[in-house]
Amino acid sequence: MILDDLAAIVGAGHVLGREQIETRAIDFWSSDATRALGLVRPASTAEVSAILALCHARGQVVIPEGGRTNLVRGTEAEPDHILLSLERMSRIGEIAADSGWVEVEAGAVLQRLQDHAAGQELRVGLDLGARGSATIGGLLAMNAGGVQVMRYGSARAQVLGLEVVLADGTVLEHLTPYAKDNTGYDLKQLFIGSEGTLGIITRAVLRLHPQPISVQTAFLAFEEFGPIPKLLGTLSRGLAGTLSSFEVIWRDFYDLNTEEGRLRAPVRRGLPYYVLCEAEGFEPEADAARFERLIVEAMEAGAVDAAIAQSVAQRDAFWRIREDFEAEMALFSEMGDFDVSLALEDMESFGRDLARAVDEQLPGHSGLHVFGHMGDGNLHVAIGLPSKDKKPIAERIVYDLVAARRGAISAEHGIGLSKRDWLGRSRSQAEIAAMAAIKSVLDPQNILNPGKIFRAAGSAPV
Amino acid sequence: MILDDLAAIVGAGHVLGREQIETRAIDFWSSDATRALGLVRPASTAEVSAILALCHARGQVVIPEGGRTNLVRGTEAEPDHILLSLERMSRIGEIAADSGWVEVEAGAVLQRLQDHAAGQELRVGLDLGARGSATIGGLLAMNAGGVQVMRYGSARAQVLGLEVVLADGTVLEHLTPYAKDNTGYDLKQLFIGSEGTLGIITRAVLRLHPQPISVQTAFLAFEEFGPIPKLLGTLSRGLAGTLSSFEVIWRDFYDLNTEEGRLRAPVRRGLPYYVLCEAEGFEPEADAARFERLIVEAMEAGAVDAAIAQSVAQRDAFWRIREDFEAEMALFSEMGDFDVSLALEDMESFGRDLARAVDEQLPGHSGLHVFGHMGDGNLHVAIGLPSKDKKPIAERIVYDLVAARRGAISAEHGIGLSKRDWLGRSRSQAEIAAMAAIKSVLDPQNILNPGKIFRAAGSAPV
Incomplete structure (x- = not known):
């Protein structure tokens, strides 16, 4: 039984069985019960490596989770999947104050790191509403955005060095604290934003910025x-x-x-x-x-x-x-919400065409709200649906208008399961095939968060 | 004969034969004659695609070149290789002045783009001594650094969108003009800095920054x-x-x-x-x-x-x-020069240990110069060698001291052929194996700049 073998790696107290996790909600946004064979909580990179080597050998699917605040059903599991939580790996290293960096384990919660940095008059170049729950590993796996992207860039831009465990347990450790590094392929870029499908981020070296006053x-x-x-x-x-x-x-x-x-x-x-x-x-x-x-x-x-x-x-x-979304939530009993990128030059016509399409194709809708981080090319759209079953119509309206402008169907939230079937609106079949090819070589057993972002070539539908 | 087939794609006037190219120096730094079967100059992405599809089918090696200003023998070819130059693809698109971006073909020379941007009081976030020859494609393929990295980041950070042709001719077009895009793997990151080994960059959308006054x-x-x-x-x-x-x-x-x-x-x-x-x-x-x-x-x-x-x-x-390197060049008749990254905290001891090791292990040396972009963690080292054959000793001294501090053996110049055998000082065998695995899936015939950065697994030594 795989849970026993996992317990042999991390200790029995750190493997939770089906009954212990089904009382938990799937994530922050869903009250549905977590379904999975079990949840394992390693305490070190070596334990993550041993867990993945075992699961790779057995063809056991592993779903990594951070603070479970993602918006795209990115950590949803099937009943025969194992959940992997790095919550015990949350150490924050000493801050290098003058050169501005810190090494941190993936399970550390963002707000703790922010507080730690503030003590040295420094700031993490990453902030968002979920700061009290979201973990560094999850934020990097999702290439999170948030309210400081215009100034500091996305999560990706904060990463100087990264340690990742591949599907077969191989550890890629490159915890370097400097900005310039042209020693071959910049492998870390591949894992940032890959939503846990290519490897498990275990540690990172992050930039810190002077705290404005x-x-x-x-x-x-x-x-x-x-x-x-x-x-x-x-x-x-x-x-x-x-x-x-x-x-x-x-x-x-x-x-x-x-x-x-x-x-x-x-x-x-x-x-x-x-x-x-x-x-x-x-x-x-x-x-x-x-x-x-x-x-x-x-x-x-x-x-x-x-x-x-x-x-x-x-x-x-x-x-x-x-x-403040209270009034919106009261007004929109059923909502379609979107997170798209567009060239600034296209935003005005997008807003106009969107309003017309919503009026025409969603009669009885309760409103349309458009706002966003224009400095990043990122708009959020909320549509008050006439009924829940109209969500696919809203999706088609938004994603078709985005595709016609070469926009991104996700600016910062990611794809997960929620937007997987729309990925073709932003990425060509050739691009998706290239993603699948990279996935197949780094995770040949397709055990890491399979079916998120795109359906794996040749795999059973998930 | 492959040159005839290439001529059928680009026109006979745009395929140069062995005799026409052997009068050219290999690159800016070497006066040795260019050796290659021929050189082909496509005028469009479609032609690049057709060229690569042909070469992929024939197992024909292709060596891409830009302005040939790289410092690591990155475009060196063998007599049976084909050189690929994008010099005819040098169009610069209209500048989006308020949102700050421009689409450009890979063969455009940096300085032309800089001048173009300056006309709109904008600046390319990339500048270096080779600006008059280096092309955008080459600069991105090498993830060039230069004198503005501290403020704007490396070449990588300037790229909003990218178009790449894979080894088999597949075109990955993602010419998006916005900063935030979480629609699956950020494929462009893989090609930036891969030194022409994973694909041919044909077009890019680059950020532009306000020009300071x-x-x-x-x-x-x-x-x-x-x-x-x-x-x-x-x-x-x-x-x-x-x-x-x-x-x-x-x-x-x-x-x-x-x-x-x-x-x-x-x-x-x-x-x-x-x-x-x-x-x-x-x-x-x-x-x-x-x-x-x-x-x-x-x-x-x-x-x-x-x-x-x-x-x-x-x-x-x-x-x-x-x-000014005139005095240095007069003093150092034979020179070992290096481009490394270190944590700021390690620079002082590196300088001290380096001076001691050079004195001890290179008796009769003519001096040691250390300077660099400290704000980026990047130091340049020049050692006046007692004789040319002592270069490997200088390399071992520098790279061992760098490796002991988890430094990078190349901060901005890249690996190419020059530093390939030292890559293990900065990257683990697991990392190099991951690079080779990615190369093998994107370029299964190993036709794109083979042997640069690392020796391809299973390939004959190059």
Whole structure:
């Protein structure tokens, strides 16, 4: 019995059986019971290696999990699968403060690392709502995005070195703390964003960035889309690398969240487009003067209303308008939600065509909300469905409009099981075949999170 | 005859035979004649695809070349190889100025793209001495570094989208202009830095950055190494993302270039360490004031001498001390030169141990120069060899000291043929086997630049 053999590797207390895990929900988003043969919790890279060598030899499927906050059913298992959790591998190494890096085990929770770094006036270049649960291993496996991508890049850009265990137990250790390394193929890139299908990330060396000490935040309103990309260009230049957020919000979501009795509207309601932007710097007075000057220029260049936050409380209030989904959840009893990338040049027409298609093809819908990290080319779309069974129609509408603009059907959430059948809207058959070929050579038994992202060539449907 | 079949694809005028290419030097660094069966110059991705499909079917080796400025014998061919040049594919697309990107064909020369971007007050995040010859395809295939890595990252970080032709002619087209894309494996990462061994890069979408309008440059001298990483930390924070260079120079190179009759010494000679640092911003007056304040702080924190360039001419003079190799070339009749990465924390001991080992193991040497892009963890080492046959001793000295510190035997130049036999100093056998496995699945006939980086498993020695 494989659970006994796993117990021989990690100790009996660290293998949970079917009964012990079926009381857990699958993930943060689903209350369905976890189905799996068992869950194993190694304490070291050597134990991960031994577990995978065993499972590889037996053809035993392994589903890795981190904080189970992913949005794409990325850790869903079948009843005969083994779950692998690295929660016991959560050590955070000593911080190299001047050169800005830290070595960390994959099971460490992001917020703990953030707190650790803050103690040295440093910042992890990665932040998102799930920070209190999401683990470093999961965040790297998903190439997580979040609210700091514009400034620091995605999770991928934070990684200096990586240790990965391959499906057969082979350990690829390359825990290097420097930015430049042209010693052959940059193997770590392959595992970052591969959603646990190519190897198990066990440790990483991450960059740390100086923690800014000043913050400026503005809300702007626009009658037309045209000036918005121009404003982004102006702020990118004018703020000299300190621009950290540039969010765009279409009317309906802004108006909903600023209705009477909800949040206070910082700028006029009822306009087609809103921008929430923020800069973080190191010289409070000079930063504030520069920011104010640029916002005044933005008014001259086409914004019809603007407000700069005058306090931390006001800044928080600005962000709540973007991040509060209570009113949306009350309005949309059934929702289709999407996370796409587009060229900035295509966003306006996408929003317009999307509104028309939703009206035409989803009669009785309860609304359409579009907003997102425009500075990263990333829009989030939420559609209030007339009924749950209309979700495939919403998917087709969004993904067809994205495909027609060479957009990405996932900007930051990943593919998992949820978007697998739509992957062809963003990637060609040749690309998917190349992915499958790489998977087949690194995981010939197809034991690592099989069926996520794409169906493995020649495998039974999962 | 394969040349005739290639001519049928690209036209007879675009296939050069053995006699037409043997008058060319192999590359910029070697005056040896190019040996190869021929050279083919396609005009489109479709032609590249047809060429590779043909060569794949015939088992014909193809050696891709760009501007032939690489430093690692990366485009060296055997007499029965075909050279592939993309010089006819050099179109530069329209610049998206506000969102900051451009689509470019792989044969475009970097400097042309830089000039093109400058016309829109934008900058390619990539610059190096070979800018007038190096092509975008070659720069991406080598993941080139250069003098702007600290600010913008390596070549890899400039790439938003990529088109690659695989060994069998399959085209992987993913020319996307946005930063966030989690639609399955990020295949482009595999080809960037793979030195032409996994596929032929035909087109790319590159980021463009706002062109700074102010520049501040300082030279500092130190009695000890300790304050230097601290200064880097201070400047990273204090300059808020505008720090663009942080170069460290060990005494002997500084003293040589500032000898009587050579360049003027901006700070005292004869000290163990020098730093040349530069910031580029968008607010000339405020930037200059801030920079000056930080350099004054640096003096208080351990620098024993410092100078800030007061004019463009003085700035150029500062940089010549770092970039002028005439005196070195006159002094070192035979040279071993190296390009390594190390953690900042290991650089001081590396320099010390290296000096001792060179004195002990290379008696009669003519000197040791250490300097480099410290902000990137990248040091360049030049050793004046007593005789040419001592190069392997120099290599062993440097690479053993690098390996003992988990350093990279190549920070930015790559591996090619020159460093292939030392790859094991930086990468484990498991890592090299993983590279070979990936190569074997993407290029099963081993026709693309075989033998570069590592010897292909099961192939005849090249």
